[in-house]
Structures are given as structure tokens and as C-alpha cells.
Amino acid sequence: MLLDHITIRTHDLVTTRAFFLQVFDDLEEGPRPRRIRQIPGHWLYYGNEPLIHLIGIPPHAEEDRQADGWDHIGFRLEGYEAFRAKLERLGIAYSPMELPELGERRLFFRTPTGQLIETVFRETNQRSA
Numbered sequence: 001m002l003l004d005h006i007t008i009r010t011h012d013l014v015t016t017r018a019f020f021l022q023v024f025d026d027l028e029e030g031p032r033p034r035r036i037r038q039i040p041g042h043w044l045y046y047g048n049e050p051l052i053h054l055i056g057i058p059p060h061a062e063e064d065r066q067a068d069g070w071d072h073i074g075f076r077l078e079g080y081e082a083f084r085a086k087l088e089r090l091g092i093a094y095s096p097m098e099l100p101e102l103g104e105r106r107l108f109f110r111t112p113t114g115q116l117i118e119t120v121f122r123e124t125n126q127r128s129a
Helices: 013-023 080-089
Strands: 002-010 027-030 041-046 049-056 069-077 095-099 104-110 116-121
Touching: 002 013, 002 116, 013 027, 013 041, 013 049, 027 049, 080 104, 080 116
Parallel strands: 002 049, 069 116
Antiparallel strands: 002 069, 027 041, 041 049, 095 104, 104 116
């Protein structure tokens, strides 16, 4: 298991993006998958890996009342089918996401107290979720 990325939710995308790029010289902005481009945000890459995902909190949205903070954490794992079966066996609800342009499949689920976890699988021979 590896830390894949962290997603930060913010009311000020411009300032937050600038902060990370100024503080961490090794970060560069890179592309985001087409499927999530409707969500305002930026992906900041360390080398070839999108390590920090920034997402904007829309003004006047229900979520607007929440403070800026960590949205979720992503772990890179192997064995998509086995892990998906394990979640089902444990009765843990999840949401799948296919990102074929990245060669990835993802499973999102919550801890018992509500924190969001994303698991990222980069495997060949992917079938639709």
C-alpha cells in the first residue's frame, strides 16, 4: 500500500494553488481526467504523479458552510477484484469510478465515522465497474 494522493477542499483555489506551488518547488500543475473537470480544481504533480488534488467549494453550496480541510485520502493498492469483493463481504458500501485515460479504477468508501477513503488501482485487463 502507498499513499496515492490527498485531496484538499478549499474556498480559495487560487491562493491555495499558489501556496503549494510556492512552498514546494518540486510540485507542478498537471492535467486532470476529463470525467472530473466539471469540478473546479487543480492537480499538483510530484514528478509524474498527481500527489495533491485541490477542489473548490462552490459559493452558496450546502458544503459552503464547511471549513476548508482535507476532503479525502487516497491509497494505491493492488488486486481490484479481491478488494472489491472484500468490501462487499464486509458490508461496506462503495462507489466505483473508472478512469480509462489514466488506466485506473477507483473505489470510494467511508470509515464508520464518515471520513472518505479512495483506493486507486492501476492494473491491466480492466473491466467496467
